[in-house]
Amino acid sequence: MKRIIPTLFLLAFLMASCAPVDLNAALPSVETNVDTNLWAQISAGEFYFGQHDEIQKTGAYETMITDVTTAQYAAFLNKALATGYIKVKGDQITGYYPGDEFHGVKHEEKIDAGDWLFILMNDPSQRIKFDGTTFTVEPGYENHPMTSVTWFGSWGYCGYYEWRLPTEIEWEKAARGTDTRPFPWGDEIRRENANFYASGDPFENMSTFGSRTTPAGFYNGQTYNGYVTLDSASPYGLYDMAGNVWQWTGNVYPGMHYRFMRGGSKDTYDMNLRVWSRNNATPTYFSPGVGFRCARDK
């Protein structure tokens, strides 16, 4: 008996740990009333950049007030397919990228000109579906940020509309404004400010599928079915500049093929939501915790 109890406990533990995850579990339907087509104007001038408040300067530019949504990305794919901007290669949606200059630095990998992966259709986390002719969005995810998209897929989206990905400096200024705050809304973080790991939003269930994205602009001070959010816009009125999904930025640094992401995500602890926190990956990386937004010159 003494041996049976720990064995049963161990078996139950292993079974619980290996339980399959329902990636299509029901999603709360929420309307944030935030217009995802709006752009914010960022004025030219100096601001405090990075953890150590280095003074940096930008020109004037505009950036989307929310991440690009799944619906917006599906609309882009349909237009881009019709014009030949993207190609369908089996389960891969690809597009042309002109390549990067290669410096031969240790760990650097060549990014040659050619077709690169935008999104992968057979990824179980992919919320965009393709029936052979048309791209559609899995119901419920229309106003969620576009995820499982590579850097090339983000670069391609912005470029299609003659926009671009924001540089890291532009991204941080849009998130922080001109003071030294660590979070877009101020000095401290609460669970009602942003979607981060175990933040307790209505879209997560840490005992089963874990964290999921919240709709673009979710943390705007509204109450959703009893769940109270705090208005967590940045000084320029941008939403989700901390948490929800990491956002690809546009810099291509000499000697490295990595692309940088900002903002933290639904899967990271609050410390990674600080405006200066960085993450990076190869440009072909995609994940249900990575999205983007675009910028354009004013």
Add this chain to the structure above:
Amino acid sequence: MQFVKNRLNYLFGSTKGLILVAIALIAVVTAVWGMLSGPMAEMGVRDVVVKLFGMDMVQAEREGRIIILYHSIAMAVVAIETYMITSLIKMKPFFKTGINAIITAGYITTMIFGMSFAYFGHNWAFHGLYIFGLSLIFLAGVLLVIALWPWNKEFYQPDKDYARTKNGVDLERIAFFATALTTVISALFGAVPGSFFGNGFEAFLAENIIRLPEKTTMQYSIIGHLHIMLALIAIMITLIIGRWLNFKGLLHKIAMPLMILGTVVLNLGVWGVATPLEPIAHQIIYTGATPSMLAALLLLIWSWGKLIHDGTAHLQKATIGQKIAALVRDPLKFGPTWQMLFMNFTTSGIGIFMAIRLDKIFRVWPALEERIELTGHWHALSAIIATIILLYYGDMIGLKGKARQLYGWGLLIFSDIALAAVTVFEMKRLFIAEAEQQPLVNGLMLAMDIGLGLLLVMLAIVMVWRLIDLFKKKGRWTEEVKHELSEEVLK
């Protein structure tokens, strides 16, 4: 008054008392500050602790706080190892007293004022005292190097069962000396850039800059420093355990030269990271790590052989079962070398695998995933060193019978469950997608929390027992006050 004087004399005047104080202080810091991150933060415990103690947690200063926190804990661990060395290895009494006094003042000053500065508002006098504490520890290190000088005839090894030169110079003492000397030099590789970045208020964590293609000499120096200091603490505890177990014979004669060679080459490689040798530094490091790890393996083979031999000596022909039973009969003697073996699973194996598959696997993942592996395996190594110290401490305080079994096996099982879970957590991306990981993560977190939680509870019980003992007139402390570890080296 005599009551207090006697206790203070034990706590600060005897080896076992000094070790008890350091373990107790580490336990307190670990218990309180462990509640500021991970699952405790998720459950809201962090917010309660921050309010309760009135901690000042400025977001931009997190990295600086963490650096001071782990230096505070590490300095206490260094102090414990130093107490063990001064009690195990022959040296002039003047050095022993001086080293112990200086390092005690050093690590306590570092811990109290460092943590006060980091977490309770920025009183710059406290920061100065924190640096002063670190300087005292450095001074104690220099004195230890002098005290361990092996070419003094007084300290030659007369017994041919141990590794020694033809003239009788004790090779084990040279290994201790080389490790102490390189530790002191390697400390400078942290002190110089530490002053540079500290004075510019630009603290950073090394794991956050790993992928930058170009790093400054100061940044390389920090990276080298943190790697080598932990490796040297691990090498030193291996030597200490070898001395406690009375490692000798043929394997000792092979192991000690390997240990000396490994320590010196390993250090040269790590120091090379901050020099133009950087492109080949890793090859030098691997060259140095190999003999060091071989020496640890020889200690393991010897000690397991001895445990089996001693435990089956009364039998005419022992079966495999009887040999295994003899091997694991005493968890406090079996445990340290078992943990060294287990370390290959949690630290060395992971490190080597990462190095081999870096560009093909780990550098394809996001930087934060790679960071989990890096920080995970450093933490695992630190925890293993801590458990080895605690296993030895269990023997020092004379645990016997069931208490010895419970304490020893508790330490081994709880820590190994937690560390195995940490290792699987680090490597999870190899076999599970991000979107499907939550049940596995929950299971692993539970295993880590249960393992570490029970381990801390067990440590707390021992600390409370020792505290109660201090109030007894003829408690165990009265016996320990005069004991030296060298008297308790196994025959």
